[in-house]
Amino acid sequence: MTPSVQHYGREDVLEVFTAAARTNPDTLSWAPLLGFLGNTQRLRMNITEDNISQELFDAASTLRYPDMDPPEVRGLVRVLDAACTGAGIPYRLEAGPHEMQTGTIGFFEPYKFRLPFVRASLVLYIVPQEFQWVLKGAGKEPAPWSQRMPEFQRLIQVGTQQWVRNGNR
Secondary structure (H helix, E strand, O other): OOOOOOOOOOEEEEHOOOOOOOOOOHHHOOOEEOOOOEEEEEEEEEEEEOOOOHHHHHHHHHOEOOOOHHHHHHHHHHHHHHHHHHOOOOOOEEEEEOOOOOOOOOOOOOOOEOOOOOEEEEEEEEEEEEEEEEEEEEHHHOOOOHHHHHHHHHHHHHHHHHHHHHOOO
16 A cells, blocks of 8 residues: 655745755856765756746655656756767666655656766756756766767756756756
C-alpha cells in the first residue's frame, strides 16, 4: 500500500523552495563543487517566487515530480539540445525518478541524460532554491570527446544565461 500524498501549504513551499534574489545571467558561470566530488563543476540558477511555474510549485507541494515537465525543465532541455547540437555530441533522455530524492521539499532529477562519454556525466537537479547543472568527470574524458567538452560547457552556459533572461522558460 502506497502512502498518501503529503501536501504542503503555499507558505511552507515558498519559504523552503524559493530564494530571495534572482540570478544575474551575466554572472552565471561554471564553478567547482568543493569537497569529496573532485573534478565536478556546477552551474546554479535561483528559483524565486516570481519565476516558479505553477507545475513546479505543485510538484514541490506534493513532493512528486509532475507527469508533464514544468516549463522551466522544458526550457533547460532545449538548452541541452542546442549545446549538444552545437558541440556535435549525441544524447538520449531517459525519465528520472518521479519521487522526491531526499527528505526535504523537492529534490528532483527530471531526466537521466545519456551522453557518449566514458567518464563525464551531466545531471540536472531541481533542489530547494535553485536549478543546477552538475558536470562530473569532464577533465578526464579521452579524445575525441575531450576536445568537445569546452564548447559543450560554453554552449550550456550561454544557453542557460538566455534561459534565465527569459524568466526560466
